[in-house]
Amino acid sequence: MLFNSIDFAIFVPLVFLLYWFVLNKNLKAQNFFLVFASYIFYGWWDWRFLSLIIFSSLVDFLVGLGLAKEENIRKRKLLLIISIFINIGFLGFFKYYNFFLDSFVDAFSFFGKTINGSSLNIILPVGISFYTFQTLSYSIDVYNRKLEPTKDIMSFFAFVSFFPQLVAGPIERAKNLLPQFYVKRDFDYSKAVDGLRQILWGLFKKIVIADNCATYANNIFTNYTDLSGSTLLLGAIFFAFQIYGDFSGYSDIAIGTSRLFGFNLMRNFAFPYFSRDIAEFWRRWHISLSSWFRDYVYFPLGGSRGGLWMKIRNTFIIFVVSGFWHGANWTFIVWGFINAVYFLPLMLFNKNRVNTNVVAEGKLLPSFKEFFQIGFTFFITTLAWVFFRSDSIESAFNYLNKMFMLSLFSIPSVHPRSLIVLIFVFLIVEWLQRDKQHALEIDNIKIPRIMKWSLYYSIIMIIYIFGGAQQAFIYFQF
Amino acid sequence: MKKFLKTLLIFIVPLILIIVYAEITLREIPTTYEFKRKSFETQLQDIEILILGNSQSFGGVNPEYLTNYGFNLSNNSQTLYYDAEITQKYLPEMPKLKCVLINISYFSFWHIMEDSHEPWRKNFYYYYWDIKPEETPAKFINKISNLSLYSPKEVLKLIFSSENQVDFFEVYKNNGWAVNDTTRNYKINKEEAQDRISLFAKQYIHEKRLEQNYNTIEKLLSSLNKKGITPVFFSTPLPRVFSSMIPPDILMANDKILDDLCNKYNCKYYDYSNDERFINADFIDVNHLNFVGAEKFSRIINNEILLLKTADKK
Numbered sequence: 001m002l003f004n005s006i007d008f009a010i011f012v013p014l015v016f017l018l019y020w021f022v023l024n025k026n027l028k029a030q031n032f033f034l035v036f037a038s039y040i041f042y043g044w045w046d047w048r049f050l051s052l053i054i055f056s057s058l059v060d061f062l063v064g065l066g067l068a069k070e071e072n073i074r075k076r077k078l079l080l081i082i083s084i085f086i087n088i089g090f091l092g093f094f095k096y097y098n099f100f101l102d103s104f105v106d107a108f109s110f111f112g113k114t115i116n117g118s119s120l121n122i123i124l125p126v127g128i129s130f131y132t133f134q135t136l137s138y139s140i141d142v143y144n145r146k147l148e149p150t151k152d153i154m155s156f157f158a159f160v161s162f163f164p165q166l167v168a169g170p171i172e173r174a175k176n177l178l179p180q181f182y183v184k185r186d187f188d189y190s191k192a193v194d195g196l197r198q199i200l201w202g203l204f205k206k207i208v209i210a211d212n213c214a215t216y217a218n219n220i221f222t223n224y225t226d227l228s229g230s231t232l233l234l235g236a237i238f239f240a241f242q243i244y245g246d247f248s249g250y251s252d253i254a255i256g257t258s259r260l261f262g263f264n265l266m267r268n269f270a271f272p273y274f275s276r277d278i279a280e281f282w283r284r285w286h287i288s289l290s291s292w293f294r295d296y297v298y299f300p301l302g303g304s305r306g307g308l309w310m311k312i313r314n315t316f317i318i319f320v321v322s323g324f325w326h327g328a329n330w331t332f333i334v335w336g337f338i339n340a341v342y343f344l345p346l347m348l349f350n351k352n353r354v355n356t357n358v359v360a361e362g363k364l365l366p367s368f369k370e371f372f373q374i375g376f377t378f379f380i381t382t383l384a385w386v387f388f389r390s391d392s393i394e395s396a397f398n399y400l401n402k403m404f405m406l407s408l409f410s411i412p413s414v415h416p417r418s419l420i421v422l423i424f425v426f427l428i429v430e431w432l433q434r435d436k437q438h439a440l441e442i443d444n445i446k447i448p449r450i451m452k453w454s455l456y457y458s459i460i461m462i463i464y465i466f467g468g469a470q471q472a473f474i475y476f477q478f
Numbered sequence: 479m480k481k482f483l484k485t486l487l488i489f490i491v492p493l494i495l496i497i498v499y500a501e502i503t504l505r506e507i508p509t510t511y512e513f514k515r516k517s518f519e520t521q522l523q524d525i526e527i528l529i530l531g532n533s534q535s536f537g538g539v540n541p542e543y544l545t546n547y548g549f550n551l552s553n554n555s556q557t558l559y560y561d562a563e564i565t566q567k568y569l570p571e572m573p574k575l576k577c578v579l580i581n582i583s584y585f586s587f588w589h590i591m592e593d594s595h596e597p598w599r600k601n602f603y604y605y606y607w608d609i610k611p612e613e614t615p616a617k618f619i620n621k622i623s624n625l626s627l628y629s630p631k632e633v634l635k636l637i638f639s640s641e642n643q644v645d646f647f648e649v650y651k652n653n654g655w656a657v658n659d660t661t662r663n664y665k666i667n668k669e670e671a672q673d674r675i676s677l678f679a680k681q682y683i684h685e686k687r688l689e690q691n692y693n694t695i696e697k698l699l700s701s702l703n704k705k706g707i708t709p710v711f712f713s714t715p716l717p718r719v720f721s722s723m724i725p726p727d728i729l730m731a732n733d734k735i736l737d738d739l740c741n742k743y744n745c746k747y748y749d750y751s752n753d754e755r756f757i758n759a760d761f762i763d764v765n766h767l768n769f770v771g772a773e774k775f776s777r778i779i780n781n782e783i784l785l786l787k788t789a790d791k792k
Contacts, residue, residue: 006619020479187479196486453489460493465630 001044003253004207004467011041016260020187027184031154034181034261038163042127049125052090057160059086060135064149064156067142076143083139087132094124099328127167129325133292135160138174140296147174155181164257168250170268170288177265185262190443195259197440197456202252204459207467209426210245212419213238220414221389224399229408232399234415239389240382241423244273247286252438271434273381273427274359276373278342279352281381289325293318308348315347316340326388331396335387342380358435422466497625503637504624510553510650511606517652518549522571525549527784529654530561531581534714537658538767539579542651543776544784547574550654552581557591558691559612560603562698567609569701577708577784580695582747583765584713584724585682587691587735595681601627657769658762671720671764683728692735699743710783711736711747715756715775720764724751748783750775 001007015037023030043050063083070076138159141147150156159178165171220227220235227235248269255265272284282290301314316337323336346352359374360366366374383400390396433439442452527548529539532555541548551564561580569575591600592613600611601620605627610616619626625633650656702709736747750756755778760771767775 006617187482189479189482192482193485456489457492465634467630 001041003250004203007044011037012257012260019261028154030185031158031181034158034163035154035161038158038161038166041163042161042166045126046123052125052128053131053161054157056087056090056132056135057157059083060139060160061150061153061156063139064142065151067139068149068151080139080143083136087136087139091128091132094128096328103330130169130171131160131166133171133289134174137171137292137296138178141174147178150178152182162258162263164254164261164263165265168247168254169286170251170254170266171292172265172288177263180263187262191259191262194441194443195256197442198252198256198259198438200256200456200459201438201440202249202254202256204463205245205249205252205426207249207463208245208422210242210249212416212422212466213242213245216414216416216419217242217389221399224395224402227402228410228413229403229405230410231412231414232403233408234412236382236386236389236399236403240273240378240385243385243388244269255438267437271430273378274374274431274434275377276355276359276370277346277351277377278339278380279346280355281377282339282343283356289322293322297321311347312344315343319343329391330393331387331390334393334396335384338384338387339381342384361435418466422462500625500633500637501623504628504633507636509602509606510656511602513650514551514553514654515606517654518551518568521547521549521652522568524574525572526574526576528565528572528575528578529581530556530565530578531714532556532583532586533656534583534766535579535581536654537656537762537769538581538714538772538775539779540651540655540769540772540776541653542655543773544780546576546784548653550656552654555591555594555596555599557589557594557612558586558694559590560607560609562694563609564607565698566701567607569705569707575705575707577710578698578702579710579712579779579783580698582711582713582732582736584728584732584751585678587688587695587732588728589682589684589687590690593681593684593687595677598627598629655772658766658772659769666717666719666758666761666764668719671717671723674720674764675723679725688731688735692739695739696742699739699745703743709743709745711740711745712779712783713747713749713751714767715753715760715771716751716765717756717758717761718752721751748779750778753778 001011015033019030019033019037023033039050039054042053060083063079066079067076070079138147138156142149155178158181159172159174162172162177217235217238220231220238224232224235251268255268258265266288268286268288270284270287272281275281275284298314298318301317302310303314304311319336319340320333321336323332323334323339326332326335343352346354355373359370386399386403387393387396390399430439433441524547526546527541527544529535529541529548529550529552531552533552536550536552536554536556539548539550539552541550551561553560558580565578590612591597591603592611597614600614601617603609604611604616604620605624608621617626628636699709739745740747756767756771756774760767760774762768
């Protein structure tokens with residue numbers, strides 16, 4: 001069920017009431033109930049997908065137990081390989097089988113040979129890219145002895161299937177989330193209230209910003225051959241806000257919902273469009289995924305040790321693999337590659353850890369230099385998004401080619417005033433709250449309750465008025 | 479926890495009150511769907527001629543001028559799917575039904591409701607007629623809530639302005655016909671025709687829908703045949719400036735489909751789209767008859783289609 005649906009609006013209160021009022025006294029029962037509710041949430045899309053997640057959870061739970069008993073290095077490696085094989089195998093089959101087959105066939109036809117490959121009609125299980133990485137992180141951490149394996153099967157299953165973050169992250173680490181299932185959760189009023197605020201802001205980002213930007217972005221990308229360069233630039237910008245609103249909105253709803261149940265999930269977005277360089281952008285965008293690739297791909301490959309060329313190689317590998325994770329299309333790989341190219345100069349000149357604090361900290365406005373840096377970083381990420389959004393590399397290049405014509409300086413043929421105003425207001429709110437966990441974290445702001453509530457009612461009204469153009473969450477397809 | 483629930487409840491109460499107020503207010507607003515269903519259901523036992531189609535037949539065929547007892551079941555943007563579903567649903571309850579007149583606009587076979595610029599109408603069919611949408615899954619909320627039927631902007635307009643009707647014509651007859659008043663503004667010229675054709679090309683022409691609509695109509699024709707009811711296809715008159723702009727390849731494809739269906743189900747197609755008896759003064763805009771044109775056309779249908787059929791049968 002979608003977060004912005006009536007089904008979810010009924011589901012969460014029901015689960016909340018049963019969780020806190022009926023099952024609160026028994027931790028095991030509470031965890032079991034979370035697993036049950038999470039499977040209902042997940043099965044709501046397609047009950048057949050449940051077998052996959054249950055199997056994956058069972059395999060990694062047993063691998064963990066095996067690693068706890070086994071001291072022989074070879075056998076430990078074998079257990080880890082089993083976990084990797086099963087998880088990556090599932091992911092590879094469901095997500096990438098047809099891609100590899102088609103690419104194989106295309107490669108042969110390029111050389112004048114024709115081979116018949118029959119593609120399969122495979123349905124991609126929702127959330128598979130997320131929960132497989134989540135369970136893998138458990139197996140790898142247990143193997144590396146960074147984490148004690150759990151013997152509590154219910155806690156483990158709850159960790160894998162926890163419904164707020166199951167289908168689109170954040171990709172949680174066992175070190176962070178799993179221990180939270182071992183202990184009794186106490187209801188915290190201020191956390192719960194702030195959780196509701198975060199949910200409200202997430203809904204605003206998704207329904208108002210993302211879905212409305214999507215309407216224009218879709219239209220512009222579909223008809224780009226007939227439109228001016230300035231309109232295409234606007235289309236790319238709309239997509240940049242669509243994907244940010246969509247994905248960070250989902251994360252906000254996931255984190256906010258978890259807080260209602262007494263859980264703390266990791267932050268996934270830290271106002272990435274205020275980044276001063278691309279390295280900062282990647283520290284602020286989809287944090288759970290980029291840190292996963294850093295810890296489980298970049299570091300094991302050697303990281304920045306082993307010389308310059310190894311550093312460059314490893315950097316390109318994680319960006320390209322990260323791009324590939326997003327989808328079975330060469331456009332995602334190219335998108336990852338482009339980001340690696342952006343990142344490379346910063347890394348080579350050791351400038352990739354320069355901007356680690358909050359931009360214009362303590363000040364109302366950025367400096368001219370910071371403003372330029374933010375604008376430039378946003379511009380180059382927007383150009384890269386064109387590849388992410390396009391159906392093919394060819395159409396992405398055609399789009400960019402058309403964008404950089406003289407018509408770039410004409411007035412766009414599409415200029416939805418109310419949406420542009422909304423985006424500006426949205427950016428102002430996010431800017432003013434850039435040092436907070438989320439834009440509606442206003443606990444520390446001393447204003448009367450009536451004003452706070454007026455703000456919430458206004459946001460609800462705006463969500464209602466601008467909520468006509470419902471679109472699917474982009475990251476559900478990953 | 480108690481404090482949290484109490485605060486949440488106090489916060490939610492005004493929202494609930496607003497929702498309840500909106501639901502009650504919207505329930506009072508008349509719609510063509512509600513009116514049409516009510517008047518249709520009270521006359522089921524008497525209907526001999528049923529007229530199906532979109533706004534062109536909705537305002538174009540007045541059953542008052544038919545010899546037999548007629549009801550115009552057409553509605554704005556009504557697609558072949560809804561024509562077929564509503565008819566088949568009520569077929570067992572229409573013992574006197576002799577003939578079903580099915581309006582075919584040039585885009586009828588080329589789109590479904592979900593393709594159009596008014597997909598919200600599918601919710602009204604579900605709410606008022608209990609007909610599920612053709613493609614998108616039916617939402618339970620659309621069955622129980624009036625608020626879910628309208629876009630937010632429509633809700634605000636309906637609640638706060640004097641406009642308190644949905645899709646309602648100024649004069650609405652109990653026989654299902656909508657009166658297109660000639661005193662309203664209309665433009666019958668090349669630019670208007672071109673605009674309308676372009677709009678239809680963007681929203682109503684999708685080749686992938688041909689087979690789907692063919693199957694939909696075939697199901698209806700088969701049901702009618704089984705009951706010995708005569709189906710008749712027709713196209714309403716159009717101003718020359720508009721009919722001359724219709725893409726010929728679409729007309730050719732339509733002719734092929736209609737030929738095929740008519741041969742299979744022993745029915746006829748009457749194409750009045752280029753009928754010279756109709757002049758600009760008979761139309762309210764580039765593709766709809768006004769009430770003067772509707773009277774003229776209804777009499778023609780009666781004399782040239784219905785009475786002939788009756789004579790054939792005798």
